[in-house]
Amino acid sequence: VRKFLLDYFFEERQNLRFDFRIEKPLGSNEDSTFTICHKTEVIKNTLDPVWQAFKIPVRALCNGDYDRTIKVEVYDWDRDGGHDFIGEFSTSYRELSRGQSQFNVYEVINPKKKVKKKRYLNSGTVSFEMFYFIIKNCIINYTVSVEVSLVYGNPAQPTSLHYMSPYQLNAYGMALKAVGEIIQDYDSDKMFPALGFGAKLPPDGRVSHEFALNGNPQNPYCAGIEGVMEAYYQSLKSVQLYGPTNFSPVINHVARYAASEKDGSQYFVLLIITDGVISDMAQTKESIVNAACLPMSIIIVGVGPAEFDAMVELDGDEVRISSRGRCAERDIVQFVPFRDYIDRTGNHILSMARLAKDVLAEIPDQFLSYMRTRGIKPSPAPPPYTPPGQPLQTQI
Template sequence: MTSLALTTTTESCPGQSQFNVYEVLNPKKRGKKKKYLNSGTVTLLSFLVDIEVTFLDYIKGGTQINFTVAIDFTASNGNPAQPTSLHYMSPYQLNAYGMALKAVGDIIQDYDSDKMFPALGFGAKLPPDGRVSHEFALNGNPQNPYCPGIDGVMEAYYQSLKSVYLYGPTNFSPVINHVARYAASVKDGSQYFILLIITDGVISDMAQTKESIVNASCLPMSIIIVGVGPAEFDAMIELDGDEVRISSRGRYAERDIVQFVPFRDYIDRTGNHILSMARLAKDVLAEIPDQFLSYMRTRGIKPSPAPPPYTPPGHPLQTQI
């Protein structure tokens, strides 16, 4: 078997010339025959450098990540006045939703560009007329549902618990469509939208939700579903689409955009302590980079060059001559 002489990218970059001809050497002949030169030559005519870009390359280039939080306020979670409720308003500790929101929120907020989170609720009757809403602003301001940081979302969540009445049904599609409308308006790679849904896993509009996910799969958007409580999460696992790609009315999702995380797998038996924030963070964000990159690649969107490092006034850049 012959072996090819190896070259470096630097040597081969100039293109075809006398420096792009490489000898094919046979070590056995080379050692036995004094007059042996080579077993032929290989001429490099051209080559292609394919640079593998990463999720962080886009972030450094200015792509903005926008998180929206949506919380399940349906009656299946139990009466907030009762300790058995996942929304129990304890004066001493966070309830199940508060724990999940705080833990996951602290993970994701570092990726959000402006740390201002639109926060929505769904499945509750709202004051003063008792109408049922599946995409209401937690801060009570539908024109400006943004909350400052995860602490702001936490405050708005607990204030909502005091004023709304848990009801139903559990419809996911309205909040998915809500975020999809924003994602549909920015398809140039400058922004990417991530919807965080926190729920007890009981879903009423499975067919509509599947259709919403299929429609959103061609948009710059991902969905993280965090399941709280002891319920079976078969429907959430189905929405995740890891084993079987989501489909609706004969159409399959263009790409997988859903990640499901059962929160109970990361807390101790008392339900009051996170076992491993590192493992929770890893699993919450496990699929986001690949989902993000799959959108950018299929659209041929390259990351913008990272801006030059900031130089304080009075400290000019030094160049080497």
């Protein structure tokens, strides 16, 4: 029955461990039993108790299913713990939400007494003086796009940032895995469009700054971050790395999708992994200013030893980015250099965790700023899917 409140951090993977001692057999909801979600205080020396008001999140009460059965049991308290069962009744969130009326007065029935005594009607009634709910759920489909700059040396050479070592991930792979494994859980279907920029494509050697890493321009989506990483490594075997490095095509690519989803149902996160060189600074600034009014955020991870002055300018933490005299409506860019997070002991897992924490830290505020300025409020959670023939129930 006891609830534990934990601080939730968007940008971190939070592993929970529970140690407990079993004193009594634990029940299972798979066989349609009930789960206790609340116990009231004891009211002594009265046959007409009035319990204090209490709050239960809808998720804890019925897991968001407004029609799920909620059972209320009433007991006569005994000091020795052998509480006498008075009776029970059933309701649902939908019934309770009707408010104070004749609908929220329930007969407390003892099934055994009802069978044994023909004149038995009930063991009393329970009425709800007030029932109200506060919507706190916010259902948002984060759509994550991944863009990888391929301009940096021969991937067959150990000096290249794209070098595929048989022993560990390269810098691009570590950055992609670190950020992707956290943010992928915010995407409903975990299918990510992955694009590359800065390469000559087969068979004619055409230079592209917006090509599908999986080689399928009609369907650039990859299954999970593992699918993105596989497409990235496969592309290194088929394309020729080539400059210049242009950011604006991939930013505009995602912005086109974001422009068609302004109702708050989707929010787009663009992850760009780059060596820091940028050839179209003016166009990139204009693209970011245009994207700042869309449901979209841009994460840039810089890898390698290059100077990242241009990336810092795009970040806009200190000075809001502008283009042609027009200032960005809000800050949507977060940049971090991966080298600042390399653990000195060589612990890559720790390096990746630190990177993900900082690079994702601004996403919640950027998301909220878009929703608030447009007056978009959270929607109630839809009822969860319940497999046929497996009713789930809740007990108060």
